[in-house]
Amino acid sequence: MKYGELKNKLAESIELLKDHSRFINLFSDKPEGDLTRLNNTLQEIKLTLDMSELTDVLHPKRKPFEEGGKFLVSVKPCKENKSFIGIYLGDIPRSTVLNIEGDKIQVEFSHYNPAIYVPELKRVVYGYESWWSEIDSVNEFKQITGEDIENTWYVKLLRAMEVKNESKEMQK
DSSP: OOOHHHHHHHHEEEEEEEETGGTHHHSSSSSSSSSHHHHHHHHHHHHHHHHHOOOOEEESSOOSSBOOOOEEEEEEETTTSSOEEEEEEEEEEEEEEEEEEEEEEHHHEEEEEEEETTTTTEEEEEEGGEEEEEESSGGOOEEEEEEEESSSSSHHHHHHHHHHHHHHHHHH
């Protein structure tokens, strides 16, 4: 039997067994009866055949960890009421994307975000869950205040958009 014929026969067998749970009691009183084992075996064979068709797995062009040089930062996690001294570790991906086309799988990392180790908290804090800024030494450390946060360009932009939307709402 040729490879293509084998795959077709396997697909037919899987199709016949797709609702095998309706017939389990005909062969056994146990849910793990012969029909279930046969279905599982067919699924394993199908997976093995599908995997044998892969010709290449293309790994990400970017590294999973983009080291930016270790330096000190002042960091205020959003869930904390104070700032801490942290060590910027670099940007790391927060997700992985898989793209399957024909006989190739392309793996890519995405959503890179700064990773900052905070010794006092004994954990990594990510850029998207904190306010942070680079400092040259421990002597430069200061608490990040609400005023500091309000003075960042993107918070100013959001506030301006809020005012604009509120004025539009009032005009309606």
